[in-house]
Amino acid sequence: MSDTTDSRFDPAQADLRWQQAWDDAGCFHADSDSPKPKSYVLEMFPYPSGHVHMGHVRNYTMGDVLARYKRMRGFEVLHPMGWDAFGMPAENAAMEKNVHPGGWTRDNIAHMKSQLKRIGFALDWSREFATCDPEYYGHEQALFLDLFEAGLVYRKESEVNWDPVDHTVLANEQVIDGKGWRSGAVVEKRKLSQWFLKITQFADELLTGLDTLEDWPEKVRLMQENWIGKSKGLQFAFSLSDGQLVEVYSTRPDTIFGASFVAVAADHPIAQGVAADNPLAAAFIEQCKRGGTTAAELETAEKLGFDTGITAAHPLDPARALPVYIANFVLMDYGTGAVMGVPGHDQRDFEFATKYKLPIIRVVAKSAADADQPFGAAAEAGDGVIVNSGPLDGMDVAAAIAEVIARAESGQWGSGKTVWRLRDWGVSRQRYWGTPIPFIHCAACGVVPVPKDQLPVALPEDVDFSIPGNPLAHHPTWKHTKCPGCGGAANRETDTLDTFVNSSWYFLRFASQPDDQPFDRAEVEKWLPVEQYIGGIEHAILHLLYARFWTRALQHIGKLGFAEPFASLFTQGMVTHETYARRAPDDGRQTFFTPAEVDKRGEAAVLKADGFPVEIGRVIKMSKSKKNVVDPDEIVARYGADAVRWFMLSDSPPERDLPWSEAGIEGCWRFVQRLWRLLGQYDPAATGEDKSVARKTHQTIAACAEDIEALSFNKAVARIYELTAVIEKSVPSASRSEAIRSLLLLVSPMMPHLAEEVWSRTGQGGLIALAPWPHVDSALLVDDEVTIAVQHKGKLRDTLTVAKGMPGAELEALALASEKVQRSLDGAEVRKVIVVPDRLVNIVT
């Protein structure tokens, strides 16, 4: 019966053979001209750090299962791979190991590619590229020039976040708690001329566009919404006693009659002006600047102010003069850098007013009768009716806001304004290993774009990393060139582009890669938008917002016909592992050990080297510093690609973290072998029907399809376990053989090597990678017999097995006739019987 003579599946033999067979057959080559419906499955491309880690394996396994499944369903699938190859680590390696960033990156790519191939991913490697390829970044330079012509690129002097360790500028979002996201160094402020992309021009579109992204996680949409940070309010000016004007912004102009002071930021011009001839004010400003910026420090920081002695006239009650303070809690870079203080209805203002004994005026109350209710220990920021506000009294908050804005506009002392938290995207980096910004600085002509026929502006190969700062800037010859305008001597721009620019359009280049332009619009539009994009939640804001912006910008200049690149987004969880450590007895510092150095004995663990116990710590994301990493190469070498792939899909829902464990991978390995034995029993000659097996088979096929389409791989896995158990317990029949064949097809996207091996040994033609998904007989999806629960006093007393659809009256009679039920009733009077057909009978006494 069995054609599989080997008693065990040997991945070391099979994996490589089938990977070669797929390559030879060109199975995963995506044909842009195919008449089939198209599906673009994309995982976020990796940075070539040198090693594939478990997080990559999980990410790419998910995409791979989906891609293989889609192909089985008759789609022409684009599932590409490439390399996000520019960035700091290559330069760090260059400095530390005295290698060239390009060579280091190329070596890493070669190694990681071989690792990915060993896991058997169904990728179209013919479309592979690295963002450090001059062809790629040359096209990127061309796109950058296009955006420049469209007015979406500009240069301005701005205060920047300077990382003193990396010697580079950081975007706001790359500064975390005042420190560089990569170096961890405390960031300094510097003024530099920088290149910017006008992302703010699309702020509203990027915000409203989120509503169209129904297949994105709610969480990610919310994070982007917060990041864009739209707020509506009134911007207006106070006339000051010294003759100046100060602009303030408020989202609650309805509370304007509750204002009891004006506060400006320490670096506001008014504050600077006061400080110029008041040493006390200058000292206070210095004190503000020393204040910490971490969340914890801000939480506990006391609200502090300095009374400038200046007063501001209230625009709706000119008799009132409000004191003007310099305050440590007002930020210069949001709104106008100055606020009106309304202590009654803003917690910060409340704390400030309490400290400096300023009036706290109630202007919003539960009802008009509560107009003089005293405040408790906090401000009241909620809704209500306006009181103590002259012409606004009796209005609700929304009406009062509209009224104040209308009065400000007609009185010409202010106007309604929308303020965004989002800033333009500073893309200049003072580094070597990035896309050179294609501009030339000419003393006569100014800043001139490099003509497109001179692209790419290629990086020089000979660079010196021994001097701190930008190697491009101190290269002896590279920057010297001729001005395209006047032909005179000129200098190249030595800044390079933020690497997030590289990843803002790579998904377009995967779809179409002509030599003479970045992409062909028609071809891109055949594939895009990406049907399913999969990656880590850490890119929820930066990469995904930039890619959305870039796509919209290209649409804006007529290069694309769609606005959103990723129709559906999935953010997968991390791969985690427990940690093993010992604490030094003197200072309590932890020394961590790798899983390989440790022997687990039940709940405890000992160090192999000395046999003494180690502490088992929390289950956290695999990281080098905690040494809780498992190397995919070793695991694949021991268990083969399929067991690892299976582990990545089973147990945890894909959006949640997946705890790696030795026991887990062992279980997967055993299941691979169990399947091997079962699938080898395929016998096309068997006869006879087994309805329950047939039913289970078709139910599983239908459910697995739904699960895979919803990316609920763990559910599909659970159903495959169930079907496996059912088939194992069945006796030979045609139904059983069909079940085995279906099971083989169901597992083939997840365990492709095992599946090919069985497919070939059981004499089925061709490659299973190209076979269609099994057909579902919908007649077999419903059971024709059902089990009915019989309850009395809320407890189960008996079950009945009856034909599906039996009428309620018959069920009731059968239930009451049950011996077990009669025993439970014990002669009690039946008051009511609830019958739910095909489900249960409940007898109430």
Place this chain on the structure above:
RNA sequence: GCUGCUGUAGCUCAGUGGUAGAGCGCAUCCUUGGUAAGGCUGAGGUCGAGAGUUCAAUUCUCUCCAGCAGCACCA
């Protein structure tokens, strides 16, 4: 502080207005020619807590508790 997510077997998770499930782990036993293994059987649950709606709530509603994540002097 605000927002979101999650609480079901020892672990990781399915599931449902009506009989509480799977895999792993654990225990007993069998096999020792599928053997760095295979199999039988079994134990194990206040479905986070409380209240409400209902004949019936793990499921629906409300309140609370715990854990995780993101955001945050954003005016």
